[in-house]
Amino acid sequence: MINQLKAQLHLWLDHTPGDLARATTIASVRRLLKNCSLRPGVIEVMSDMLSELAAVNQRVRDLDLTIKQLVTPLAPTLLHITGISHISAAVLIAEIGDISRFSSSAKLARYTGCAPIPVYSSDKERHRLHRGGNRRLNSVLYTAAIVQKRREPAAQQLLARHEPGKGTRGARRILQRHLVDIVHRAMLDDRATWTHQVTQLAQAA
Structure with a gap:
């Protein structure tokens, strides 16, 4: 329009x-x-x-x-992550659902397309971009990585450490993979809060 x-x-x-x-x-x-x-x-x-x-x-x-x-009462820990807005948190909650179905952040990384795929060539191990996975979640993590690159000192240090060997894109993918770990922990913390609140309500009833 x-x-x-x-x-x-x-x-x-x-x-x-x-x-x-x-x-x-x-x-x-x-x-x-x-x-x-x-x-x-x-x-x-x-x-x-x-x-x-x-x-x-x-x-x-x-x-x-x-x-x-x-989203605010559902994801207080998630919303504290730099680069995760209310819209991004809503996408994460809607697409992932119950975070406990991913027993590790590595499994979540594979689901989001942020886990590099090993490739073996001439007896040398290397990794390539995984183009599968949930593209909506991948987009959220990409946006968060861009925001963190601009605003988060720890992310800037991580990028500076990996860019010489991996290049700009490779370093950003490493940051995205690191963000999966952070998101996984945050969603587990938020789920624990929900469980505690539900238990309290059940006991009060």
Whole structure:
């Protein structure tokens, strides 16, 4: 919707707006349409597109708030990990389910596609990227790795240590694999908290 509206604004007004997910940008485009000299029919169509986009933006914000309210009590430890937002935590919870079904972080790493696959060539062992696994989880861990690269000193040190030998991509994959260990421990801690709370409620009842 945003791309379609930007195309129309560029075509009719030679104007490229900023972020149309922001209410202030939509308001500025409304003012632009109000003061332009286009035919009324064209203005009406673009005004309708703006109204529809504003409604979708509000729906997105409402859903973000709902997800935040649902995830916060379920994943307090997970949310303390740098790079894991409420949306990322929701994906992890929805895709993984009960973390106890993964008895080790290595099994979770394989499930997420973050475990390198050993390859043997000329009697030499090396590893290649695993392109299988759950791509939604892999995307969450990739995003977390990028955020940690920018903000987390420990992650920056790990990358600096491995980049000379593994390259930028190889070092980032090592960071992703390390993040699987952190996520696995965090989700186990959160599960223990749920179990304790449920036990207390059952005893109180």
